Amino acid sequence: MELALLYSGGKDSSLAALTLDRFYDVTLVTAHFGVTEEFENARSAADALGFPFDTVELDREVAEEAVDRMLEDGYPRNGIQRVHEHALEVVAERDVVAVADGTRRDDRVPTVSRATAQSLEDRHGIDYLSPLAGFGRGAVDRLVERELDVETGPSEEIARADYEGELRELIRERGGEEAVATVFPEHDQTIVRGLA
Amino acid sequence: MELALLYSGGKDSSLAALTLDRFYDVTLVTAHFGVTEEFENARSAADALGFPFDTVELDREVAEEAVDRMLEDGYPRNGIQRVHEHALEVVAERDVVAVADGTRRDDRVPTVSRATAQSLEDRHGIDYLSPLAGFGRGAVDRLVERELDVETGPSEEIARADYEGELRELIRERGGEEAVATVFPEHDQTIVRGLA
Known part of the structure; x- marks a missing residue:
């Protein structure tokens, strides 16, 4: 069963991939706006983990709307949420049984409510999975420590591919x-x- | 890392076990009140799946309170919820890094809120995991079909070990x-x- 996992190259979406690997043919998919080449970092991470990798291009208008919102708000939450929901819509168009992301129980943003999840499933005829939705911060940290080799640093130096870099740009x-x-x-x- | 999974012998907690197997040393633990021997069915299921199995005995007073509540309500929801929260408290006393259950995204009962989860974690120094919290009904059904051999029937004939049989008794x-x-x-x- 083919599954597309929205992938940033970070620890959460990487751990989500390991969780789903037993059940699905997982492809790691990085969504981007064509603003930077940061998706190449996600590709390297996917290669290192041994998963197939692909990219999808998002609607640039959504990025501009998100930037408007973030500048107005003075914080990124609502803009990031908007972009994440758009990315799920785009990836759900792929020829897959299921789409997934790395959202965790304790995340403040992005979050995907049960209603949003069911709507996505009904409209696209796919399953939406958030395999870390039942994992708290402590469990994720402990599992990452055991399962993954990670590099940590300030967000302007660590080029992950989770929209943030492109929105910053x-x-x-x-x-x-x-x-x-x-x-x-x-x-x-x-x-x-x-x-x- | 040792993890105790509250186990009924049903499809949800069995699928939860397969999800966690990659990361933890999973023991399937059936909680019961000593009213019936239905936990033996959970033991058979655990054996068939190849997981270690254990039981814990719950406080009979909690069962009586739950029965009072269910008779008063005329439906089982609040009574089952009370028993599940008590079972999590008891299993969290074990010498483990984490406890888990088979609650799903679309379950109405039992549910474990983020606040309840964090309280359990903080008071017992463990991680609480609900690995199916990000899985909807459709995904669970499809995965069960592929991964498990299940028998389905009316609840008075299928003797699972999820408190219901004992509370019915x-x-x-x-x-x-x-x-x-x-x-x-x-x-x-x-x-x-x-x-x-």
Whole structure:
């Protein structure tokens, strides 16, 4: 059974892939807007984990709307949520039995409500899976430590492929580094280098 | 890493076991009140799947409270929820890194909220996992079809070990078959016979 997993190259979506590997033919799919080449980092992570990899291009208009929203809000939550929902819609168009992502129990964003999940399933005739929805932060950290080789650093240095890099770039074009720093507070990100 | 999974011998908790098997040393644990011997059916299912099996005895007072509540309500939901939360508390006392159950995204009962999960984790120093929390009914059905050999039938004939049989027995002692039929509408259950 073919499954497409929205993939950033980070620890959550990588762990989600390992969880589903027993049941599905998993392809890791990175969604991007054609703004940066950061999806190549996700490809490297997928290769290192031994999963097939593909990309899908998202609607640039959605990125612009998300940037408008983030600049207005002064924080990224609603913009990221909008982009994630759009990415799920696009990946659900693939010829697969199921789509999945790496959202966790304790994530604040993106989140996919039960109603959103069921709507996606009904409209596209696929199953939507969030295999880490029942895993808390502690469990994810412990499993990542055992299962994955990860590199952690500030988000401006670690080039993951989870929309954030591209959205930062679009915000930079509009308002420079200052706007980026306002919307995205400094935080660490991880990229997966391979299995532990 | 040792993990104790609350186990009924049914399809959901069996599928949960397969999901976690890659990451943990899973023991299937059936919680019971010492009312019936239905836990032996869960032991047979665990043996057929090749997992270690154990039982824990729950507080009989909780069963009586649950029965009071179910008779008062005329439906089982709140009573089952009370028993499930108690069972999680008891199994979390074991010498394990994590406890888990088979609750699914689309279950109405039992449910374990994020707050309840975090409280359980903090008080017992364990991780709580619900590996099917991100799986809808359709995905579970498709995976069960491929992975498990199951037998389905009316709940009075299929002797699973998910508290329901014992609670039915306690209700029968108080109000006879009529009371059982009032609280538990007829529905099908499944018990797992082995891997597909």
